[in-house]
Amino acid sequence: MEYKRLTLLCGHYGSGKTNIAVNMALDLRRRCERVAVADLDIVNPYFRTKDSSDDFSHAGIRLICSEFANSNLDIPAMPQDLYAITDDKSLHVIIDVGGDDRGAYALGRIAPDVIKENDYEMLMVINGYRPLTPDAPSTVEVMREIEAACGIRFTGLINNSNLGADTTEQTVLDSVGYAKSVEKAAGIPLVMTAVKESLYPGLRDKIPDLFPLRLQKNIISENN
Amino acid sequence: MADKVLMKGNEAIAEAAILAGCRHYFGYPITPQTEVAAYMAKRMPKIGGTFLQAESEIAAINMVYGVASAGYRVMTSSSSPGISLKGEGLSYLAGADLPALVVNVQRGGPGLGGIQPSQSDYFQATRGGGHGDYHMIVLAPASVQEMAELTVKGFELADKYRMTSMILADGTMGQMMEPVALDLDIKPAPEKPWATRGTGMKRPHNIINSLSLVPEELEQLNLERYERYHIVEENETRFEEYMMDDAEICIAAFGIAARVSKNAINAARKEGIKVGMIRPITLWPFPKAPFLKATEHVKTFISVELSMGQMIEDVRLATECRAPVLLCNRVGGMIPSPDQVLDSIRKASKNGGND
Numbered sequence: 109m110e111y112k113r114l115t116l117l118c119g120h121y122g123s124g125k126t127n128i129a130v131n132m133a134l135d136l137r138r139r140c141e142r143v144a145v146a147d148l149d150i151v152n153p154y155f156r157t158k159d160s161s162d163d164f165s166h167a168g169i170r171l172i173c174s175e176f177a178n179s180n181l182d183i184p185a186m187p188q189d190l191y192a193i194t195d196d197k198s199l200h201v202i203i204d205v206g207g208d209d210r211g212a213y214a215l216g217r218i219a220p221d222v223i224k225e226n227d228y229e230m231l232m233v234i235n236g237y238r239p240l241t242p243d244a245p246s247t248v249e250v251m252r253e254i255e256a257a258c259g260i261r262f263t264g265l266i267n268n269s270n271l272g273a274d275t276t277e278q279t280v281l282d283s284v285g286y287a288k289s290v291e292k293a294a295g296i297p298l299v300m301t302a303v304k305e306s307l308y309p310g311l312r313d314k315i316p317d318l319f320p321l322r323l324q325k326n327i328i329s330e331n332n
Numbered sequence: 333m334a335d336k337v338l339m340k341g342n343e344a345i346a347e348a349a350i351l352a353g354c355r356h357y358f359g360y361p362i363t364p365q366t367e368v369a370a371y372m373a374k375r376m377p378k379i380g381g382t383f384l385q386a387e388s389e390i391a392a393i394n395m396v397y398g399v400a401s402a403g404y405r406v407m408t409s410s411s412s413p414g415i416s417l418k419g420e421g422l423s424y425l426a427g428a429d430l431p432a433l434v435v436n437v438q439r440g441g442p443g444l445g446g447i448q449p450s451q452s453d454y455f456q457a458t459r460g461g462g463h464g465d466y467h468m469i470v471l472a473p474a475s476v477q478e479m480a481e482l483t484v485k486g487f488e489l490a491d492k493y494r495m496t497s498m499i500l501a502d503g504t505m506g507q508m509m510e511p512v513a514l515d516l517d518i519k520p521a522p523e524k525p526w527a528t529r530g531t532g533m534k535r536p537h538n539i540i541n542s543l544s545l546v547p548e549e550l551e552q553l554n555l556e557r558y559e560r561y562h563i564v565e566e567n568e569t570r571f572e573e574y575m576m577d578d579a580e581i582c583i584a585a586f587g588i589a590a591r592v593s594k595n596a597i598n599a600a601r602k603e604g605i606k607v608g609m610i611r612p613i614t615l616w617p618f619p620k621a622p623f624l625k626a627t628e629h630v631k632t633f634i635s636v637e638l639s640m641g642q643m644i645e646d647v648r649l650a651t652e653c654r655a656p657v658l659l660c661n662r663v664g665g666m667i668p669s670p671d672q673v674l675d676s677i678r679k680a681s682k683n684g685g686n687d
Contacts, residue, residue, distance in 0.1 A: 121367075122340055122509060153363060153447055154507055180446045180665070182363045237338040237511075239347055240374060271338050271511040 109300055109317065111136055112229045114193070114201050114222060116215065116260065119233035120241050120250050121152065121207020124268040124321075128233055128302055129204035130160045131321050136200055137167050144170035144201045146193050147177060148214045150184035151206035159324060170199070186214065194221035205258075208250065215258035222260060231299060232262045236269045236286035237279075243286070244293040251294060264299040265291060266319075275303075277310050284315065336511040341479045341501060342367035344512050345409070345435055346375070348483035352518055354405040354433070355381035358392040360414060363447045364503035365437035368409040389414040393421030393434075400430035401540040403527025405487050409435035411503075412453050413444055415461065422496060423462030427542025429557070431490035433483065434468070435499040437506035440665035448665025449503030451587060454642035457500045458616040465554055467561050469497045469568065470615040472586040476510035482613070484516045491521050493564055500615060502638060504588040504667065564617055571619035572611040575601065579608030581680050582626050584647045584657075585636040586612050588667060593636050596673035605681045615643070623650035632680040633657040636673055638666075 115132065117125045126149075133145045145164060147157040157164075158177045164170070172192055174185040193201050205211055215222075222228050232251050234241060241247040255261055267290075269283030280303050291298045300317040308320035339347070346368045349357070357372040369385065376383035386392035392408045399406035410418060415436045425432055438453045440446040457470045469489050471482040479501065486497030528538050544550040575597060576582065585593045590611040600607045610626065612619050623633075633655055635644035641659045648657050660676040662668045 122338070122343075180448065182447050235338065237336070239337045239339055239343060239514075240371075242337070271336055272509055274336065274511040 109319070111139070111200060112227050113197070113199075113225070114203060114228035116203045116205060116222070116228060116230040117233055117266075118205045118212055118215075118230065118254050118258070118262070119207065120235070120238055121211065122238060123207070123233040123235045123241070124270070124302065125207070125233045126155055126157055126204050127321055127323060128266060128268060129157055129202050130163070131302075131319070133164070133169050133202045134167055136202065137169050140200050142199050144172050144192070144199050146172040146187065146190075146201050146203045147174070148186065148203060149177075149206035149211060150186065150214045151208070151211040153180070153182045157204050172201070186217070190218065194218050194225065197225075209253035209257035212254040212258040215260060219259040229263045229299070230260050231264045231266050232294070233266045233268050234287065234290055236283050237271050244289040247290050248293045262294065262296055264297050265294065267298060267301040270304070275307065277307055280307060280311060281314065335515070336513050338509055339476055339512045340367055340507060340509050341473070341476045342437065342506045343371050344476045344479040345483050345499060346371035347514065348480035348516060349407050349433065349487070350375060350379065350381070351514065351516055352405060352484045352487045353521055354407050354487065355379070356399045356404055356406040357382065358384050358386050358395040358406075358408050360386055360389050360392055360410065362411045362414045364439055364449070364506045365409050365411045365435065367506070368435060368437075389417035390421065393418040393425075396432050396434075397421060397425055397428070397430060400425065400432045401428070401528050403524035403529050405433075405491070405521055407433040407435065409437070411437050411439045412441050412450070415453065415456070419462040421462070422468065423460070423464050423466065424542045425496050426460070426462070426466035426468070427464065428540050429494040430496070430540065431494050432496050433486045433490055433499070434496055435501065438500065438502045440663065446665040447503065449505075449588060449667060450638050450663070450665060451502055451589065452639035452642065452663065453500065454615065454637070454639060457498055458618070458646070461498075466557065467495070467616050469493070469495055469564065469617075470500050471497060472500050472613060472615050473505055474587050474590045474611060476505070476508060477512050479505060480512055480514065480516060484518055487521075488519055489564075489568060491524075493560055495564070500587070502587050503665075568614060569617045569619050569621070570613035571622055572613060573622060574609040574611065576608035576610065576626060578606050578629070579626070580629065580631050581605065581607040581677055582630040582633050583607065583609040583636055583673070583677075584612070584623070584633060584643060585609060586615060586643070589636045589638055592668055592670055593673050595670035596677060599670065599674050600677045600681075603678075605677055607677050607681075612643075618646045618650065620650040623647060624652065627651050627654040630655055634660050634676050634680055636660045636668060636676075638662060638668070
């Protein structure tokens with residue numbers, strides 16, 4: 109995938125935005141010098157990009173994040189260096205936005221500058237195995253709610269359909285039709301399909317624009 | 333695409349409640365259970381149900397009292413501090429013998445505490461939660477699938493015994509995502525001739541009340557209620573045994589602690605240590621019988637908990653002090669690691685219960 113200066117990741121909560129943001133940032137860092145991840149989640153106090161702060165500092169990626177993220181102080185707070193996203197044009201930024209329309213409200217603050225600069229992709233992360241987005245109409249409904257909340261139109265889709273630990277190659281292959289139907293109904297292109305990295309070799313030749321994800325570790329092992 | 337969906341534990345509770353016929357939800361947001369309310373807010377208006385964010389937890393539980401009186405399946409959910417606020421209402425529900433489902437996705441305490449997982453409301457849940465002599469049926473899921481299944485079971489048991497069922501989960505169970513099959517075993521709600529749903533001018537009106545000023549009558553009500561509780565203890569106790577056949581060490585754990593313990597047991601078995609687990613699924617009624625039976629071959633019990641040691645008291649009572657019961661715990665929002673549990677197992681194996 110060719111990156112614009114700003115990559116905004118939005119979607120239904122639990123669709124996998126944060127995992128994709130972390131992996132995209134590491135991917136982007138291999139191509140450009142100055143990379144940042146911006147965590148704009150004001151909804152969920154758990155599963156934040158800050159969980160990967162060690163990986164980021166090791167890779168030389170700047171983390172733009174509320175100092176209260178992961179502090180257990182459960183309040184919706186924006187990063188103090190929020191405006192670096194739009195002011196520092198030398199940065200390439202992956203922006204991890206909170207789930208649903210409620211999370212997307214946080215984008216409203218920078219939306220005018222994002223649109224004015226016009227060097228962005230806004231990508232909707234979709235998972236057809238989530239109960240409230242099982243088909244194109246329900247997924248597009250969430251999409252339109254997010255657009256209305258933040259004031260920016262989506263430019264593309266990322267298919268991240270998965271069943272957690274139960275995900276097999278077939279799980280991903282079965283979701284291709286879903287992703288295509290969302291693509292058609294939403295009128296924007298599918299830019300990539302994300303899979304956990306163990307499935308990448310087997311699917312690489314079957315699905316175009318496949319993106320491998322390194323997932324964060326669980327305290328309990330899979331299938332227990 | 334598939335017969336499973338990927339759900340958060342909180343979502344699984346909400347969807348299972350809807351599938352079980354619950355059309356009335358009253359709540360108030362609190363981390364880590366807010367997704368239950370958020371899910372209900374999205375779904376209920378689309379299916380002709382009621383989602384209402386009350387002005388407080390106290391208001392929400394009293395709305396539950398109202399709908400339960402009318403004989404409909406109804407629920408509320410909260411997390412630890414919010415459940416304390418509901419305490420009075422829980423007692424009134426019991427005093428009026430009303431069926432309802434209450435969900436507690438626990439967080440670290442006491443007080444306002446934190447937002448990370450905990451199991452330190454065990455005493456509160458299994459000993460009633462509010463004032464007076466009463467019990468709730470307390471169900472402890474250990475997977476997102478069980479969050480769904482026990483929600484359905486909770487409604488069923490609540491209706492059957494005219495009691496409150498409580499889902500006692502924790503922040504991890506609420507937040508974790510796992511695949512779930514939603515083809516749940518759902519039985520329709522029974523007839524409720526006691527409900528205040530209109531007389532149709534065909535019968536005297538029903539009264540739902542927890543006030544009883546004549547001590548002889550109030551005593552009688554309590555005695556009858558406890559006869560019903562006795563039947564629940566006889567018929568509805570649930571547990572899972574894991575590698576218990578030859579176990580010399582027995583872990584007692586529920587919810588997330590049981591999931592972590594399973595990892596530790598698998599590792600200990602590879603070292604040749606004979607360890608198993610009894611996982612209570614109902615915390616009230618507590619599965620006393622399997623623990624007592626286990627004392628025939630178990631030399632040491634270990635209670636693994638996200639509390640300062642609450643269930644351990646029930647394990648000691650159930651085992652009649654025939655073997656030592658050790659505690660392996662973390663508190664304040666911390667979770668015991670598989671390695672910590674494994675260390676406890678190794679120590680018990682070496683010392684035979686001498687801490």
